[in-house]
Amino acid sequence: MPLNGRVLLLNQTYEPLGTVSVARAIIMTFKNTVTVEELDGDRVLRSVREEFPVPSVIRRRTYINIRRRREVAGTKRLRIYMRDKFRCQYCGDKKTAAELTLDHIQPRSRGGDNSPVNIVAACVPCNNRKSDRTPAEARMPLLTSQSALRVKLERVVLCHYAEARAEWRKYLFMDVHDDRERRA
Numbered sequence: 001m002p003l004n005g006r007v008l009l010l011n012q013t014y015e016p017l018g019t020v021s022v023a024r025a026i027i028m029t030f031k032n033t034v035t036v037e038e039l040d041g042d043r044v045l046r047s048v049r050e051e052f053p054v055p056s057v058i059r060r061r062t063y064i065n066i067r068r069r070r071e072v073a074g075t076k077r078l079r080i081y082m083r084d085k086f087r088c089q090y091c092g093d094k095k096t097a098a099e100l101t102l103d104h105i106q107p108r109s110r111g112g113d114n115s116p117v118n119i120v121a122a123c124v125p126c127n128n129r130k131s132d133r134t135p136a137e138a139r140m141p142l143l144t145s146q147s148a149l150r151v152k153l154e155r156v157v158l159c160h161y162a163e164a165r166a167e168w169r170k171y172l173f174m175d176v177h178d179d180r181e182r183r184a
Contacts, residue, residue, distance in 0.1 A: 009059075014059065090126040095121075105135060
């Protein structure tokens, strides 16, 4: 098992904090700062003399107040791309991170800020075409509503990883959301 996988990290209260690498999770387990809540199937790390089960979900033994820290971390480029599903929010084309740019809906030169609500993923041609105008002025409506842009970026990242990790879903309350959609 390579060490490049991700492990879901929960606060002491089972609140999702984010993800850590497999190596970091195992170190935290050895230091006794976390408890292992779920294992990653039958995967193990092997040393010359021992085998270590690979964790999939770990929980901190002590509580961390993370509200202030999360607000500061707000506008990371990759998180914006994940939120927008790697699609240009003007033409809808799916691109790689290298082919996307960030565009300010309300241009900064006209009072727009750097908050995630004012920034969307855009391909280079659309970003150049929109230039220093609002989407309405450029006649380029956004494909995503402004309210959808208000989703917490940390939640977007966790859900992105959880698509391939069924054991994470209950900790992210994704099963509850899926049940509501089935009933509707």
